[in-house]
Amino acid sequence: MNSPNPTTVAASPPETPPRRRAIRLPKDRQAIVDNFFRFQSLFGLVAVFLIAIAVSPSRNGENVFLSSGNLANIVRAVSEIGIIAVGMTFVILIGGIDLSVGAVLGLAAVGSATLMVDSGLGIVPTVLIVLFIGTAFGATQGAIVARLGIQSFIVTLAGLQAARGIARMWSGGLGIPIAYGDGPQEAPETFSLLSGSINGVLPVPALIFLAIGIGALLVLRSTAFARHVYAIGGNEKAARLSGVPVRRVRVTVFAISGLLAALAGIIHAGQLNQGSPNDGAGYELDAIAAVVIGGTSLAGGSGSMGGTIAGALLLGILNNILALNNIDANVQLVVKGLVIVAAAALQRLRPRIA
Amino acid sequence: MRYTRTALTILTLTALAVTTGCSVEKDGGDSGTDASAQCGSGKEFLIGMSQANNAEPYRQVMNDDVTTAAKAVTGFQVVVSDAAQDNSKQVADVENFLSQGINLLIISPNEAKPLTGVVKKAYDKGIPVIVLDRKVEGDAYTAFIGGDNVAIGKAAGEYYAKTLLPQGGKVVEISGLPGSTPAAERAQGFREGIASNPKIEIVATQTAEWLREKGQSVMDAMLKAQPDIDAVYAHNDPMAEGAYLAAKAAGKESAIKFTGIDALPVASGGIKAVEQGRLQATFQYATGGREAIDLAKKILVDCSKDVPKSTTLGTTQITKENAAQVYTELGGKQ
Helix, strand or coil, X not given: CCCCCHHHHHHCCCCCCCCCCCCCCCHHHHHHHHHHHHCHHHHHHHHHHHHHHHHCCEECCEECCCCHHHHHHHHHHHHHHHHHHHHHHHHHHCCCCCCCHHHHHHHXXXXXXXXXXXXXXXXXXXXXXXXXXXXXXXXXHHHHHHHHCCCHHHHHHHHHHHHHHHHHHHHCCCCXXXXXXXXXXXXXXXXXXXXXXXXXXXXXXXHHHHHHHHHHHXXXXXXXXXXXXXXXXXXXXXXXXXXXXXXXXXXXXXXXXXXXXXXXXXXXXXXHCEECCCCCCCHHHHHHHHHHHCCCCCCCCCCCHHHHHHHHHHHHHHHHHHHHCCCXXXXXXXXXXXXXXXXXXHHHHHHHHC | CHHHHHHHHHHHHHHHHHHCCCCCECCCCCCCCCCCCCCCCCCCEEEEEEECCCCCHHHHHHHHHHHHHHHCCCCEEEEEEECXXXXXXXXXXXXXHHHHCCCEEEEECCCHHHHHHHHHHHHHCCCCEEEECCCCCCCCCCEEEEECHHHHHHHHHHHXXXXXXXXXXXXXXXXXXXXXXXXXXXXXXXXXXXXXXXXXXXXXXXXXXXXXXXXXXXXXXXXXXXXXXXXXXXXXXXXXXXXXXXXXHCCCCCCCEEEEEECCCCCCCHHHHHHCCCCCEEEECCCCHHHHHHHHHHHHCCCCCCCCCEEEECCCEEXXXXXXXXXXXXXXXX
């Protein structure tokens, strides 16, 4: 292999100046820098965690942030967004976006409430039907994106409206309360476990988030499907030419996103004892934020599931510590905005150094 | 179909994850430290105010009323959270308050059912809970304070029957968000109020979803359909203002009388609109913020065990005669 000739570089046309100045580092330092960016969100998470401990108010000499009750609140509060964000990561990795997830969450919450309370179905059929609806909704969007070649932003924007509309029609526009018991208009008591916790410490939704997160982490690490996802996000044409079934992967990715949004909707209904057609409004943006803070590029092709999980937790801790310190609600929004931009800016820095 | 199998596997796993609730306990078992400090004067008290959303002017005024009233009580410190219309967020907000160790909770719930659990949790921990404006289910709270929309609608109706249109006339009604309780109650009360004057006729009812701009476009259409409208009964002030703008564009603003409801003491609120002559009258829908702090003082400072479980706030009729005075009384800023 010839090393690049400096004279050729100098002779390259001046009208295309190198936009990104590459800094060459010694190999060992290069590895450190690479790893820093790879685990950017993990470092961010640890940093925010440490800062949170440091600035936490204390009560009776106890660090409020670190109290087990508070930590449980954080993971409970973040689990729905986290589960959605896991699905969103697949979509963003192929260079797409899914704006429909919040509305699908609302649809699933309404579905859970209606099927159990009005139709008197048991938990297992209810969950299966609702998950199927979410998956089918996602797959349909994926098929439209793949077959008609419409941008996923547009398709899922339409999907957002449609899912809200269906949810409102299904529920008559009002929240459907879930009462528990054995009666005809009551949901089985077991469903209320979604608002419970194991040993009074670990909230059930957090456990489900953990399971889904680890599952997705493994899928993304070691399957052919994952390699196809990265390939499409990196260069779709090259992926197709090298035999990746692009359409099928697309449909699957959106189906997974719809499935997980529906799962989050079931948890939502269980936690709040109600399914309302307006549930989950704006959740898509929080999920996208978690993915971006997790270091996944919106252009597709690069990113990790671990990053997303760390990103979701980081957002949860940030929300919590700002609230514990009584920071004004409007200032909280600004701080969250700054964190998202900072995370994205760090990602921009990455290729410049590497 | 490998991917179908992948998707199916994930589906089965997720279904299992939800449906198998193995050895799980329900919440409420964490018998933490009793958060309510001893009551009494000369002590410091932290009050958590959980607001359903900060985006509506009415709720801003409610927050202001709470914080302003609390400033007048020595030892009271209030923290306000904004749930941004999200039930989940409001649950988390209250949980955060509990972590912080508040001495009293004031909550204006976004919706009843989803907030009932966490309100009960706080109440069961021995923290006094004052529920404002919208209710929760059951009775696991200390006190409820709220307005009576039927009574307000009725007061408006009686004003129409006796003062505004004693000779009768054609009224159009611009109603709030369909399906919302205040809209239904303000409509019902109004009909009870005008019943004494059979010459008053409601010729049309249209919804403008509480919004000023929708009030304008709805009124625009109604002016074309109904050439001789005598008065507009709007379920809130912004919609009445919107209707006024539409009438003004049609050159009919002086021939039609407009009334609203809410009477917020802010520059863009209904009291100013009455004072400046755009609206004939508006009817106060009190926030209950000051009443909540009065109650908090009774509970925390005076150690009163005997507080009313439910307080219904009255309404004040605001016309040009008393507008400026009420505006100042309610703490409106110029």
